Amino acid sequence: MNELLAIGVSHKTAPVEVRERLALTEVRSNELLRDLHGVPEIQEVVALSTCNRTELYLVVDDPVEAETTVLGMLARQAGIRPTALVSSIYSLRNCDAARHVYRVTSGLESMIIGEDQIQGQVKRAYEAALGRETSGPMTDHLFRAALATGKRVRTETAISAGHLSLPSVSAMLAREAFGDVDGRRVVVVGTGESSQLAARALADLGARLVFVAARHRERAVSLAEEYDGESASFDELPEAIVGADVVVAATSSPHMLIEAGALAQVQSLRGHAPLLIIDLAVPRDVDPACAEIDGVSLFDVDDLEAVVARNRRGRQAEALRAEGIIEQEIQSFATWLGSLEVLPTLAALRSSANAIAEQVLAENDGRWETASDRDLERVRAISRAIVNRLLHQPTLQMRELRDDRVHARMALVRELFGLSVDNAHAIERAPADAVDLSAIRELPERELRPERGLQAERGLPPERGLPPERGLQPELALPPERALQPERGLPERRL
Numbered sequence: 001m002n003e004l005l006a007i008g009v010s011h012k013t014a015p016v017e018v019r020e021r022l023a024l025t026e027v028r029s030n031e032l033l034r035d036l037h038g039v040p041e042i043q044e045v046v047a048l049s050t051c052n053r054t055e056l057y058l059v060v061d062d063p064v065e066a067e068t069t070v071l072g073m074l075a076r077q078a079g080i081r082p083t084a085l086v087s088s089i090y091s092l093r094n095c096d097a098a099r100h101v102y103r104v105t106s107g108l109e110s111m112i113i114g115e116d117q118i119q120g121q122v123k124r125a126y127e128a129a130l131g132r133e134t135s136g137p138m139t140d141h142l143f144r145a146a147l148a149t150g151k152r153v154r155t156e157t158a159i160s161a162g163h164l165s166l167p168s169v170s171a172m173l174a175r176e177a178f179g180d181v182d183g184r185r186v187v188v189v190g191t192g193e194s195s196q197l198a199a200r201a202l203a204d205l206g207a208r209l210v211f212v213a214a215r216h217r218e219r220a221v222s223l224a225e226e227y228d229g230e231s232a233s234f235d236e237l238p239e240a241i242v243g244a245d246v247v248v249a250a251t252s253s254p255h256m257l258i259e260a261g262a263l264a265q266v267q268s269l270r271g272h273a274p275l276l277i278i279d280l281a282v283p284r285d286v287d288p289a290c291a292e293i294d295g296v297s298l299f300d301v302d303d304l305e306a307v308v309a310r311n312r313r314g315r316q317a318e319a320l321r322a323e324g325i326i327e328q329e330i331q332s333f334a335t336w337l338g339s340l341e342v343l344p345t346l347a348a349l350r351s352s353a354n355a356i357a358e359q360v361l362a363e364n365d366g367r368w369e370t371a372s373d374r375d376l377e378r379v380r381a382i383s384r385a386i387v388n389r390l391l392h393q394p395t396l397q398m399r400e401l402r403d404d405r406v407h408a409r410m411a412l413v414r415e416l417f418g419l420s421v422d423n424a425h426a427i428e429r430a431p432a433d434a435v436d437l438s439a440i441r442e443l444p445e446r447e448l449r450p451e452r453g454l455q456a457e458r459g460l461p462p463e464r465g466l467p468p469e470r471g472l473q474p475e476l477a478l479p480p481e482r483a484l485q486p487e488r489g490l491p492e493r494r495l
Contacts, residue, residue, distance in 0.1 A: 002043060004138060004337070005063050006097035007070050007089060008055030011111050014088035016302045020283035021078040024049035025252055028077070030132060032056075035073065037134040041065050044136035046129040046143065048104070050121050051166070051194075051282040051301050052111050057101060059138045067091055098142055098333050102326045105150035107159060111305070112166060113315045114159035114322075117193060119150045141336065149329040156325060159318040167194050167250070169304050170278045171201035174246050177276050177297065182206030187244040189237065189258075190251035191219040194280050198248045203227050210240050214253070241266050247277045249285035260289035267293050338406030342398050345410045348419040350391055357383040 009022055024032060029047045036045045036058065044059035054074075060066035071089060075082040092100050100109070105122045107114040126143040129135040135143070154160050175181050186207045188199050199209055209229035213220035217233060224231035232240045234257075241247060241263070249257065258277070267275065272295035279286040279300045291298040361383060368376060401409065413419070 002059050002061060002138065002340075003063050004094050004097045004142065005058045005060050005066055006055060006092045006100055007058070007067060007074075008048075008053055009085075009088045009090070010053035010055070010109065011302070012109075013090055016282060016284065016300055018078070018085075018088050019052070019054065021080065022049075022054040022074060023051075023282050024054060025254060026128075029128065032073065032077070033129060033132050033134045036070065037132075039066075039069055041069070044129075044139045045134045046126055046139050048122060048125040050118065051280065053104070053109075055101075055104070057097065057139060057142065059136060063093055094337060095330060095334050098146075098337070099326065099330050101142065101146045102149045102330060102333075105146040106153040106322055106326060107150070108319060108322055108326070111301070112169065113319055114154075114161075115165045116154075116160055117165055117197075119147065119154075120193075122150070123147055138340075142333070145329065145333055149326060152329070153322045153325050157318045157321045159315055159322050161315075161318075165197055166280055166301060166304060167198035167248075168201045170198050170248055170280065171205055173278065173299065173304070174202065174207070174276060175205055177274075178245065180206075181246075183208065184245040185210065185243055186246040186248060187212060187237070187240045188223075189213075189247065189249040189285060190281070191216045191223060192250060192252060194250035195248070196223065198250060198278075198280065199223065199227055202246075202248070203229075207246070210244070212237050212240055214251070214257070238262060238266050241275070242269050244275065247275065247286075248280065249277070250280040251285055253281070253285060254283055256283075256285060256287050258286045258290060260287045260293065263287075263290050263296065264293050267295055270295070334406060338401055338410070341406055341410035342401060345413055345419065346395055346398055349394075349413065349417055350387070352417060352419060353387045353391060354384070357387050 009019060011019070014022075024047060029049060033045055033047055036042050036056070041061045042058055043061070046057045048055045048057070056070060058066060058070070071082050071085065074089075075085045078085065101122070103109045105119055107116070107118055110118055122143070126135065126139075126147070129139065171181070174184070174186070178184055181202060182205065184207050186199075186202050187210045188195050188202075189212045191211065191213045195211075199211070203209060209224070209227050211220040211223045211227075211229060211231045212234060213231075214234035217231075220231040223229070237257075247258075251257065267273075272293075275296050277286055277290065277296060277298045279298065282301060284300055286298060286300070288298070288300075290296055361380060368379075371379075398410075398413075
C-alpha cells in the first residue's frame with residue numbers, strides 16, 4: 001500500500017551551516033529527483049529547496065526503508081555522516097505530511113509568518129517534478145490542493161499584510177543601521193527573486209543601487225535601468241564595495257563569493273568605514289569570517305530571527321485563522337486519501353473471506369455422502385450469506401470513515417486479517433498537460449520567480465540557537481559591538 005512521506009530540514013531544526021550543505025541548486029535538484037525516482041520503493045518525488053528548508057515529498061511502498069535511503073542520499077550530498085544529520089531531520093507520513101506542506105505553502109512554517117515568496121517556490125518545485133516526470137497521482141493531488149489552500153489562506157486572512165519578507169526586513173535593518181537610507185549606495189549581488197525584492201524595498205527608501213552579477217550580466221543591466229542605478233560585472237565587485245554603504249548578497253552560487261581576505265583589503269581602502277553586509281543566500285555568499293573585520297557588520301538569514309519573532313507575534317491572530325482553514329482543507333485531503341485505502345482494503349477483505357469459505361467447503365467436499373446437488377448449492381449459498389452478513393456492518397463503518405486516521409485504521413485491518421493490497425489502481429494519473437494549475441496561475445508575478453519515523457519537527461535547542469551577540473534586538477538596533485559607527489564617517493571614496 002503506497003504511503004505519502006515528507007522528509008526534510010528547516011530553519012526550525014537546523015542552523016544555516018547545515019541547511020546550506022543540503023540546499024539544492026536546480027542541477028542538484030534534478031539529479032536528486034532522478035536518483036530517488038530510480039529507487040524501487042519510491043514511486044513519486046517532489047523536491048523543495050529554499051533558504052529556510054530542503055524537503056522531499058515522496059510516495060513510497062515502505063516508509064522505513066525509504067527514510068533510510070533518503071537519509072543516506074542527503075548525508076552523502078551534504079558530506080556528513082547520516083548519524084550526524086538525524087538530529088536535524090524530520091519525517092512525516094500521510095496526513096501529517098500533507099498538513100505540513102499545506103502549512104509551508106500558506107507561510108505558517110516560514111521564518112516570517114505569511115511571507116509571500118514560498119507559494120511561488122512550492123509551485124516551481126511541483127512544476128519541476130512534473131517536467132522531470134517524477135511526480136504522480138498522489139503528489140499531483142497533494143500539491144494542487146496545497147497551492148489552492150495557500151491561496152485561500154492569503155485571500156481570507158490578513159496573514160500576508162504588508163508583504164513582509166526577508167528582503168524587506170533587510171531594508172528595515174539598513175534603515176535602522178544608518179538612520180536614513182536615502183542616498184546611500186547599496187551593492188546588490190545577484191539578480192534573482194530575493195535580490196529584486198531587496199532592491200525594490202531599498203529603492204523605495206531612496207537608496208542608490210548597483211547590481212552585480214556573475215552569470216546574468218544582461219539582467220543586471222536591465223535591473224539597473226529599471227531602478228535608475230548602475231551595473232557592474234562580478235570582476236568589478238571589489239571596486240563596487242569600496243564605494244558602498246550596504247551590500248546585499250542573494251545568489252544561488254554553491255561557493256562563497258566574498259572572502260574574508262579580499263574584503264579585508266577592500267576595507268583597508270575604505271579606511272574601515274562602516275559597511276553593512278546582509279547575506280540572504282543559502283548556501284551563504286559571504287565568508288562568516290568577514291564579521292571579524294573592523295567596520296564590517298555581517299548578518300545572515302539566521303541573524304534576522306529577532307525581527308522575525310516580533311513579526312510572528314504581530315501576525316499570531318491571523319495565523320490562528322489560517323490554521324482553521326488548513327484543518328478544513330486537510331479533512332478533504334484525508335477523505336480523498338482514505339478512499340484510496342478503504343476500497344482496496346474492503347475488496348481484499350471480502351476476497352479473503354470468500355476464499356476462506358470456499359476453502360472450508362472444498363475441505364469437506366467428500367463428506368456430503370447423502371447430499372444432493374441442490375443441498376450442496378444451499379450450503380454454498382449459506383456460506384456466502386454468512387460472509388456477507390459478517391462483513392456488512394464493517395463495510396458500512398469503513399465506507400463512512402472521514403477523518404485523518406483512516407490510513408492507520410486501514411493498516412490495522414490489513415494487519416489483523418493478513419491482507420495484501422495494491423492501491424495503485426485506485427488513482428489514475430492525469431497527463432502532465434492536463435494538470436489544473438488554475439488555482440495558482442493568478443499568483444502575482446513577484447511570487448512566480450525563484451526561493452513519525454525519525455522525529456517530529458521541532459524548534460532549535462538552546463545550545464544551537466544564535467549567540468546573543470549576533471542576534472538583532474527587538475527594536476532592530478544593532479548590538480553595540482557590531483553597530484555601525486556613523487561618527488567615524490566615510491572617507492573620500494577611492495578605488
